[in-house]
Amino acid sequence: MEPEIPNIPSDISVTIREPRPKRPFRLYDRIIWWLNIAAALMLGLSYFAPWVSPAVFWPVAFLGLGYGVLALANLLFAAYFALRKRKRAFVSLVVLLAGFPVFGLHYCFTSKEADFSAGTFKVMSYNTKLFDLYNWSHNAQTRSKMFDMMLNEKPDLLCLQEFYTEDTGSLRNFDTLKAILGLPYAHSEYTITLRKTDHWGIATFSRYPIVNQGSIVFNNRSNNICIYSDMLIRGDTVRVYNMHLQSIRFGYADQQFIHNITHGKETEDEIENSKNIMRRVKRAFTRRAGQAESIARHISSSPYPVIVCGDFNDTPISYAYHTISEKLEDAFLESGSGMGRTFSEYPLVPRIDYILHSPYYEASGFTVIKKELSDHYPVVCRLKKK
Numbered sequence: 001m002e003p004e005i006p007n008i009p010s011d012i013s014v015t016i017r018e019p020r021p022k023r024p025f026r027l028y029d030r031i032i033w034w035l036n037i038a039a040a041l042m043l044g045l046s047y048f049a050p051w052v053s054p055a056v057f058w059p060v061a062f063l064g065l066g067y068g069v070l071a072l073a074n075l076l077f078a079a080y081f082a083l084r085k086r087k088r089a090f091v092s093l094v095v096l097l098a099g100f101p102v103f104g105l106h107y108c109f110t111s112k113e114a115d116f117s118a119g120t121f122k123v124m125s126y127n128t129k130l131f132d133l134y135n136w137s138h139n140a141q142t143r144s145k146m147f148d149m150m151l152n153e154k155p156d157l158l159c160l161q162e163f164y165t166e167d168t169g170s171l172r173n174f175d176t177l178k179a180i181l182g183l184p185y186a187h188s189e190y191t192i193t194l195r196k197t198d199h200w201g202i203a204t205f206s207r208y209p210i211v212n213q214g215s216i217v218f219n220n221r222s223n224n225i226c227i228y229s230d231m232l233i234r235g236d237t238v239r240v241y242n243m244h245l246q247s248i249r250f251g252y253a254d255q256q257f258i259h260n261i262t263h264g265k266e267t268e269d270e271i272e273n274s275k276n277i278m279r280r281v282k283r284a285f286t287r288r289a290g291q292a293e294s295i296a297r298h299i300s301s302s303p304y305p306v307i308v309c310g311d312f313n314d315t316p317i318s319y320a321y322h323t324i325s326e327k328l329e330d331a332f333l334e335s336g337s338g339m340g341r342t343f344s345e346y347p348l349v350p351r352i353d354y355i356l357h358s359p360y361y362e363a364s365g366f367t368v369i370k371k372e373l374s375d376h377y378p379v380v381c382r383l384k385k386k
Helices: 027-046 054-065 067-083 089-098 100-106 139-153 173-181 252-262 270-300 319-325 331-335
Strands: 121-127 157-166 185-194 198-206 210-216 225-233 236-244 306-311 353-357 361-368 379-385
Touching (some): 027 054, 027 067, 067 100, 157 173, 157 306, 173 185, 185 210, 185 225, 198 236, 225 270, 236 270, 319 353, 331 379
Parallel strands (some): 121 157, 236 306
Antiparallel strands (some): 157 198, 306 353
16 A cells, blocks of 8 residues: 655645765875874874884884974874864874973973073083084184184083094194183093094093093994093082084985985985985984993993083984983073074984083073084083082
8 A cells, every 4th residue: 555645735845955965085185194194103103212222123213313304294284184174183183292291302482591600600512523624625714713603602611522633733723722712621532543643533621620531432433432521610520521422424425315305306216325324324323322321321320410511413302312311401401492403404403412411500591502614503501500
């Protein structure tokens, strides 16, 4: 029996609406979503870089090196999905918020003005890039500008990495710095000496007497080194460490490849060049891990308060930085501002040069001197006993 169809008055119109179809999740949205997932996972893994030794699992260290890029990518993904009213925006937002303490290692919102009261002294750390030695046509000019900058800063304690000096001739940098800066006490160690007169290494200059000194020898063939100098600073014995940790040592071909990639230019042998760069990065991370562990053990056995200066060649979210700074204060975090970027060649690389100290001291006036005379910027601060 067929159902009866009700009679509908002719003056009444009936409109039957079909369910509105859901907007399909389009292909490019899916691609962006999966890229978002990958970026969020990599950013989350990068947070473990300070605790995972590259000698155990080096890819985490590589992700830590890329923290800035990964954080920016996740911020863009979150903005993209938020504008499209997608709940998926929360994925990147949650990962970003979870890493806020990591962000705090890279950026300072407030600064502490330099304290010039009695009892303070000024510390400076600088990778000089050998005073621009191999720029034959302009190295004398660069060297003169570096000396002028140091003279203007008037440090009481000066730690130089990638230091070069000669015993005779016009490049007697060791003697010249002692004389013009009025820093009569100095400690230098050299990893390379040619012709018995030309020296490559590291040097510490001081206004205060050096009563003991030594070096930490790393177990590899690199030219990196760490020296320590015990000084009498205002009646206290203080151990000052000056270090230069393993660099990646990109060759000219590597640098050219990176430049072409970052500028969208075509390159040859991309796979082989990429493999070569990854091998160099892995080796550098692994060596720095061992160097940092040796230095941390030495610092922990120091009978005196310590001041640590140097070019770590690693970022604040790294195993090397975490291992060395674990029981120390970071002068930048105490009294710096902004990003504190110290490597001039790559804008996305954060600070890799540091001044650390025992809680015995407090820092003020941490400053990055933005003078492009080397591939590093010098850093300075003032320290005072608490």
